[in-house]
Amino acid sequence: xxxxxxxxxxxxxxxxxxxxxxxxxxxxxxxxxxxxxxxxxxxxxxxxxxxxxxxxxxxxxxxxxxxxxxxxxxxxxxxxxxxxxxxxxxxxxxxxxxxxxxxxxxxxxxxxxxxxxxxxxxxxxxxxxxxxxxxxxxxxxxxxxxxxxxxxxxxxxxxxxxxxxxxxxxxxxxxxxxxxxxxxxxxxxxxxxxxxxxxxxxxxxxxxxxxxxxxxxxxxxxxxxxxxxxxxx
Numbered sequence: 001x002x003x004x005x006x007x008x009x010x011x012x013x014x015x016x017x018x019x020x021x022x023x024x025x026x027x028x029x030x031x032x033x034x035x036x037x038x039x040x041x042x043x044x045x046x047x048x049x050x051x052x053x054x055x056x057x058x059x060x061x062x063x064x065x066x067x068x069x070x071x072x073x074x075x076x077x078x079x080x081x082x083x084x085x086x087x088x089x090x091x092x093x094x095x096x097x098x099x100x101x102x103x104x105x106x107x108x109x110x111x112x113x114x115x116x117x118x119x120x121x122x123x124x125x126x127x128x129x130x131x132x133x134x135x136x137x138x139x140x141x142x143x144x145x146x147x148x149x150x151x152x153x154x155x156x157x158x159x160x161x162x163x164x165x166x167x168x169x170x171x172x173x174x175x176x177x178x179x180x181x182x183x184x185x186x187x188x189x190x191x192x193x194x195x196x197x198x199x200x201x202x203x204x205x206x207x208x209x210x211x212x213x214x215x216x217x218x219x220x221x222x223x224x225x226x227x228x229x230x231x232x233x
């Protein structure tokens with residue numbers, strides 16, 4: 001996104017940084033797809049306040065969303081045959097889901113539903129579950145779980161989340177959140193529904209895992225759930 005990057009650098013100045021991807025999102029992945037992923041992470045890193053007072057002009061943010069979407073479709077259309085390499089398939093699907101969460105229902109701030117994206121995401125999780133890193137799978141589950149996969153039977157989704165959490169040894173929501181922030185993730189949009197999913201995942205489970213931090217986070221999340229980049233005023 002050369003043009004968009006120049007706009008971002010001119011508006012943000014030296015605050016705009018290119019963030020390195022975690023190995024799980026950079027190894028065995030096509031250079032074009034890796035660059036798209038890196039651009040997405042770099043902007044969300046800025047939006048999450050990691051470099052000070054994070055605020056983007058809404059039109060610049062729209063250009064960023066369009067740029068990521070067009071390049072992603074150019075690389076591999078969503079309705080085309082699955083990418084052969086599991087890491088590429090998971091990253092490509094994750095970016096598609098990430099973009100879909102940016103189109104929220106005006107006023108009610110609810111995620112819109114995309115049938116084809118949901119079906120492809122579920123297929124990707126099922127076929128790549130054992131073949132990609134647990135960190136990458138965690139991102140897919142918590143990004144798509146509250147939005148794209150919301151209508152899918154919980155008996156399918158929840159055990160997969162518990163399995164990944166156990167693999168990574170994550171015991172609290174804050175530990176989960178720290179892992180998710182290495183990927184495209186906007187705190188003001190994704191944190192609250194993901195924390196709810198984390199809490200719900202163990203609400204009916206006998207396994208003792210702390211959800212107090214998730215509950216506390218949810219109680220204070222209403223004040224921080226607005227996304228400044230989506231407000232034209």
